[in-house]
Structure formats: C-alpha cells, structure tokens
Amino acid sequence: MNPSSKIVLGLWPIAGVTTVGVTDSDARETIRTAIDGGVTMFDTAYSYGYDGESDRLLSEFVSGDPDRFFVMGKVGQRYTVDRDRAVDGSASQLTADAEEHLRRLKLEQIDLLYLHQPDPNVALEVSAGAMLKLKERGLCRSVGICNATTEQIRQFADIAGCAAIQCPLNLIQRDSLQTTIAPTAARGIGSYVFWTLMKGLLAGKITRDHQFAKGDSRPNYPIFQGEQRRKAHDIVDRLGQIGEQTGKTIAQLSIGWAISQPGVAGALVGARRPDQIAETVDATELSSDVLSEIDEEVKQHFPW
Template sequence: MNNETPIVLGLWPIAGVTTVGVTRSDAEATIAAAIDLGVTAFDTAYSYGYDGESDAILQPFLAKDRDRFKVIGKVGQRWSHDRQRIIDGSAESLTADAEESLRRLGIDYFDVLMLHSPDPNVAIETSATAIAELKRRGLCKRTGVSNVTPTQRAQFAAVVRCDAIECPLNLLQRDSLDQLIPEASHDGGDVYVFWTLMKGLLAGKIKRDHVFAEGDSRPNYPIFQGQARERTHQILDQMQQLGERVNRTVAQLSIGWAVSQPGVTAALVGARRPEQIRETCTATRLPTEIVAEIDRIVASTDSSGI
C-alpha cells in the first residue's frame, strides 16, 4: 500500500457493467488523473467488465512502470454467455481466471489476489486452497478475501494467510466495524473498504429530485428509496454545512470518515470521469473532532422507518 494517500482506485465503474455512459477515453483519463494525484494502487477483478474491460484499460499504465504500482485482483465471479453474474469458487475457475486476468493486465503477478466472494456451492476452504496454490506458483504476493462474514474470513485464514480483506463501510452502514474489521486488523491484515460514497449518494451531488438514467442500478438499493433516502439527504445537508466550515467537500468528508476508522487501511474509490477522481483522491484521514461531528450528525438525524 502506498504511503501518500489512503485511496485505492477501484476500477468497477470504468468496466461499464452497471455504470451508464462509460467511455474508454474517460476511463483512461480517470486513471491518469488518479496517478497524477499520487494514487499507486488499483483494485480490479476478472469480472470487472463482460470482457475484462477494467484489466485491459489498466494494462498500458502498468506497462510503463510495473514496480511503481500495486494491483489488487479478485477471482471467483464471472459472466455467463447471456451476461448473468456467476459465482464460481472452484479451483479450476479460480486458476483459469487468475491466469487470464494477468494476461489482460500484462503482468506476472498480483500484489494481492482475493477470492471475490464465497461460492455457496464450494467450501471456502477449497477456494482458499486454490488461492494458496496460485501464491505458491508466484502469481500473487499476498492473499485475501472479499465479501465475507467474520466466520468465512476465519475459515479462509485457516487454510492460507488472510493478508487483506475488502468489505463495505460508510457512515450510514457500519456493520463491518462490529467484528469483521477489528478481527482482520488484529490478525495483521490490511482492510480495504468500499461503498464509502454508497454509489455516489454520500458525495452530496445527487439531489432529492435527481432522475436516474435508464439502466442505472442505483435506485434498486434500499438506501436510495423512501425514508432512508430522505434521512440521507438530511444528513448530507448538515455535512455540507460542516464541509464549508472545515474546507472539505461532502465526498471528502464521507471518505475521510471511513479511512479514519480504526483498522482501515484504505478506501476503494471509483470514478468514471477525471473530475470525479480529482475530488475524491484528495480525501485524507480526518481530525478526531471532525469524525466526532459527523458521528453526531448521523446519530441525531431521525432514523425512523429505516
């Protein structure tokens, strides 16, 4: 993990699966802007794009200076011929997908290789054994797991060291702080958190009357609906006022809150245009008094009906 910024550029948005209007030129400009701002770590996956788009877009940047960058890869999810997401934790698929993802990226190894998510039809120990074998072959330096419960993390770690996890965390959705993050951190693992902006809602730019484009998946999430959505906007109204006082944007406050939590290594922050990443990549850990003020805002805002 780089020392300059607690931000990892997450490449899911530029893959174009659930994000509307992604272009190759914007995606390349977004990565270039992040690098210019000091980001040297990237989060990709075999399933980021129906045909490996995120790997392919990142490849030219890695070719210029591989040793400068950290690459987090994930295997265990893929797409069917009719573009349905498949979770496949079999050793055969994990091995084939890791090898293919490395070819797309044009590199010899992942800095971290993760099981993308447990397969309900395959014992997580079996998947962990396959990841361990990939490490033995030199295809990754470190191993980890994403989208797990504390029990699943422990089961994975019983087979191969869990050097890192990825899990959701934002100022409204904090369950990972109860057990998963403390246990992973206690064991010496890195903790990368995603959904710090909850699909853009906690960036403060989506207004109450915002109309989402056709095909945008965000309205399907409960937090984008009804009273949960209104409560979020009430919180964001107050965070806007806080940001004006401390010279930070709402997005920078939201990300800063997440990376300021004990045990968190960095936030996975995505974007599909360079102007988006220029704001979020400059987020930093926050002084304790600002974290406390955000907690007060969240706690004091009516949560009835959530």
C-alpha cells in the same frame, strides 16, 4: 500529489456493467488523473466488465512500470455468455481466471489477489487451497478474501494466509465496523472498504429530486428509497455545512471518515470521469472533532 496512501482507485465504475454512459476515453483519463494525483493503488477484478474491460484499460498504465503500482485483483466471479453474473470458487476456475487476469493486465504477478466471494457450492477450504497454490506459483504476492463473514475469513486465513479483506463501509452503513473490521484487525489483517460514497449519494452530487437514467442500478438500493433517502440527504446537507467550516468537500469528508476508522487500511474510491477522482484523491483522515460532528449527525437519523 495525493496526501493519503489510503486512497485506492476502484475500477468497477469504468467496467460499464452497472454504470451508464462509460467511455474508454473517460476511463483512460480517469486513471491518468488518479496517477497524476498520486494514486498508486488500483482495484480491479476478473469480473469487472463483460470481457475484461477494467483489466485491459488498467494494463495500459501499469504494465510498463509494475514496481511503481500496487494492483489488487479478484477471482471467483464471472459473467456468462448471457451476461449473467456467476460465482465459481472451484480450484480449476480460480486458476484459469487468475491466469487470464494476468494476461489481460499484461503483468507477471498481481500484488494482492482476492477470492471475490465464497462460493456456496464449493467448500471454502477448496477455494482457499487453490488461492494458496496461486500464491506459491508466484501469480500473486499475497491473497485475501472479499464479502466474507468473520468465520469465513478465519477459515480462509488458516489455510491460505490473508493479507487483507474487502467489505462495505460508509458513515451511514457502518455495521461492518463491529461485525467484520474490528475482529479482522485483531488478527492483524487490514480491511479495504468500498461503498464509502454509497454509489455517489455521499458525494453530495445527487439531489433529492434526481432522476436516475434507465439502466442505472442505484434506485434498487434501499438507501435510495423513501425515508432512508430523505434521512441520507439531511446528513449530506450537514456534511456540506461541515465542509464549509473545514475547507473540504462532502466527498472528501465521507471518504475521510472511512479511512479514519480503526482497522481500515484503505478506501476503494470509484470514478468514471476524471473530475470525480480529481476531487476525491485529496481526501485525508479527519480530526477527532470533525469525526465527532459527523457521528452525532448520523446518529440522529440512523441510530446505532
């Protein structure tokens, strides 16, 4: 069973938008393996898939026993008929997407519904007010916001309340600890973090000379390029050594580092195959000694 309540299965990889080679059978087995490992929290979104693929797959497991599971959803992003990503934080669109979100999931209520991101063309007060109405209608138990600045989080919370936020964090890219997570925690709001494995790089499965398949979006990220990638692989090598000493895998150490940080309520761990989640569900918070070893190694390559 999963020893940590801080592991959330993130369903973006099984949506098939940026991940190459996703199959429904693998996706179903991944969700089933997560549940067998003790995971009860899932993160999906209206825009996870061109046609709600993430929601529909998840519904097969959670709709029959909603009290057993905690589902996080998101509205405010969508894909057009041309498969272009669009942001729409208008009240009418947020409402329509939330209702469709629930139909796909075959649920009467989403446990935590986020505004996926602030819409630069819609006043945040409008979007927050719409999210509050969704909560008052009972479509969700609580609301939150993702990909927002500290000031935007404050504005949102003042209008709609805010149970949680989502922001990026991993042991290399840790700016959000000070810019977002700490001030948010001071308001009594927890942070769920993503990119804890930085698209697989911090899982230790990508070699220095790995060639990504055509269509894979990961080479577009700076951390997968040039000197940054070389430094990252040096850190991964050291994580491997620490793992041998502690009996943990590189992925477990990377996730463990993230969920050990103050203010972090949980880590969104993505997977598209069952073997991936079978490993990472066993990640737990790390001892202060192990955290110090990791921090010292990272500081040598990416000083903060």
